[in-house]
Amino acid sequence: MSSNVISLDSINENIVKMEYAVRGPIPARAVELIGELKSGAKKPFNEVIRANIGDCHMMGERPNTFIRQVLSGCLNPEAAYNDPNLADDVKERIRLLLSYCGGRSVGSYSDSAGIEIVRRHVAEYIEERDGFPSNWRNIVLTSGASEGVKCLFALLNSKSSEGLPTGIMVPIPQYPLYSATISELGMYQISYYLNETNEWALDINELERALRESTSKCIPKAIVVINPGNPTGSVLTQENIAQIIKFARENNLLIVADEVYQHNIWKKDASFFSFKRVMNQIGVKLELASLMSASKGYMGECGVRGGYMELDNFDDQVKAIFMKQISARLCSPLIGQCAIDCVVRPPKEGDPSYEQYWNERKQVLASLKDRAELTNHTLNALPGIKSNYVAGAMYAFPCIELPPKAIAAAKAIGQEPDFFYVKQLLEETGICGTWFWIWSNSWYFSFSHDNLTTT
Template sequence: MRPILRHLIAACEWQTLRMSLVSNAILSSHVLDRSVHTTRTMGAEEQPLVTLSNINPNVKRMEYAVRGPLVIRAGQLEKELQAGKKLPFDEVIRANIGDCHAMNQKPLTFMRQVISACANPDLLETDLFPSDVKERVKLLLSFCGGRSVGAYSDSAGVEIIRRHCAEYIEKRDGIPTDYLNIVLTTGASEAVRAVLALINSSTADGIPTGVMIPIPQYPLYTATLAEYGMTSINYYLDESNNWQLQIEELQRALDEARGKCNPKALVVINPGNPTGSVLTHDNIKNIINFARKEKLMILADEVYQHNIYAENARFYSFKKVMHEMQVKLELASLMSASKGYMGECGLRGGYCELLNFDPDVKAMFFKMLSARLCSSVLGQIAMDCVVKPPEPGDPSYDLHEKEKSEVLESLKHRAQLAADTFNSIPGMKCNIVAGAMYAFPQIILPEKAIKAAQSLNQAPDFFYAMNLLESTGVCIIPGSGFGQIPGTYHFRTTILPQPDHLRRMMEKVKKFHVQFLEKYT
């Protein structure tokens, strides 16, 4: 990464703090209003024992941009529209979060049939479902306590589903896989939190544990690290090179963090959220060599592995590349039923594979997870349908392949539409959306707009996004919620609105942006 970045880190930290203060100010104002009301209605002896002054300070530090003030305001606007209030728009488009079914993506038939019959086995006595669905349901229920999804599973998950996950990985990578290294989780988010909790020794030795995370990043990481009292070691992705990860930048970030924390792990999101990038094979090799040299475990967030759109792009798992290199390094890889072509966000299904971990450490990880009993069994079943879909010759195969290909082909066209539209707008530029479900365009904001934002104590891209929401009903998330090089401004939008809906959204953004530039230039 260019040397100028060395002089911009302090500015970036200030910009992140400023955005945090804005969000916290909104939250604190809400809490203050409630506390004043409480004081007026409660006697002195009835004052709350738990207050902002004595709760966990790390919780107050947490920020989660994709569900922050803009999303709260979007919800208020939706209610105003429902109440008949006249606004400059007739709908709110929630492009803030990768929630496929909320954007009217249809559920996959096979998955929903399996889940339905698992929840209500009486359906097996009907002619509603094909034979392969019934066979899958009977197999899954035979591994459930009392043959019911209402029973707890083992803490690590239903055994047959873990075995199916191992078969999926083995088929994907051509590498023998032990199902005992796999744990089923409540989406990939729980796996992230669990792995970070496992390696967090901050409270034991007084030195915060450091974790390297990409900037821009998915806010789950900064939020969790803040909650756990850990240190984020931010490394910048190279926007000028389709958001690839530069080893020189990794080294810079790590060198500057030494002495301030105990670096233990490197997070890589591939395909990228929010960037839509896909790492090359050589890039992954270089990352693995860096992690080996610096003695860092790798946390590979690979939940978008099915979402590859660019013609020259391909997904390579860190496990596969590490195996090719004959490198043995601690690796935690994550997968989810929420993304891909499935989009089953609400069912909360995911898995985590631990590779090359010390057996005693792995035992501690499984012990830690046992405290939450188990993840949702219906979420586990959703994951089973992802890793073991119908095979050629099965009655459900043709329909499943048709539905899967239609979703992925449509997402590919929407990825192209989003990038092309943003690049056609003056004062905006966007890398290709090679994978995942998001675009992260850069916006060139006039100085007058930046000063207007500063007068309101707002980050400039937050100011832009709020104006967009109030003017058009389109809810995006400012780049400051994900991190960005100081002096640059971005926003993240999903590409999930259905094609006609996405075109209307793009038209609204384009019209607004032109008017915004006219107003503030």
């Protein structure tokens, strides 16, 4: 018996059970392998390719100069103002942001929902993007998109008078943040399967099936949609989004639209349509929480932990409770908030930083697009592997037919075949995939293509 006060059987069982594959045993083994390579161990590969998470800077993508000059200057404004090499629009942005910070310092707390001017800029960005009004008071700046999801789910989490948990519809395959958060909070996950044969689109019949089968197990309150898709790489059409909105309206569901890859569209003729835009186009007024982050797109600024959530058509009292709820964490990091400002308000034509900013942005996006196409070609050229076209985001989710012998070999050592495959892939090639998944006798694993080099 442990002499410890806090032991495995006395802590939160939801957290004990929770899985978070993006950071699970495979990535942990990858870290070990990196260490072994460093110590001179001989491996069938020279470097570990971390395809378990989209982390662009880690893989060598260069930060955007404008963003970094602004963030750096916000921390040391006197030096920035006196720097003759720094463009005027950079200095103006620093001045503007700091004028909205307490004591003109990013070292002060902001309002819990974020710095006012940044929230206003986010609303303007959404208006310009969608052509429909956005109220800055509905914008909440968060520590990456993850924090917004966690707070929102906690808010929705209640039990019915019969003791039924809150149900959240989540796509399969999905980004594991959703399943992990649902699991941690003891909520009920209503899994709906994306349509692999139709480019991972959402099939309304499947949504209806999933919802129907969840009756008596939970009180469904929300549907999560990830567009562009993580880990599927799909981009939803306007029509598909309209169908989903109608489904949500008919079934009284809040829509949680994870739109963090809105800048990452690779497929010719595909476009990003926000849920907000389509909702307004078809004249539906429904509660919508849409998420954006500074971590993806062309920015890749994961480490600054910047994100925002727009709460559209929420009940005013519920919104007030949400604002109270987030006040206990005081505020999201101010540098992350300033990063979001740069993302939603890039230099305009005529600004001194305009050309460099857009050149860098185009270059990063073009390179990511090249790598998406390389992924498309390479995966589909391999025997036994097929992948939908990577139309957006930064991921492929290929289907792998495992030969019977591989399945037998996995079983022989007590591993699931999907885990076995991903583990072998790592040990033999140095490629660290994750979110492996078994479905209808096929095995899948997600593969983040920002980690490829095209050279």
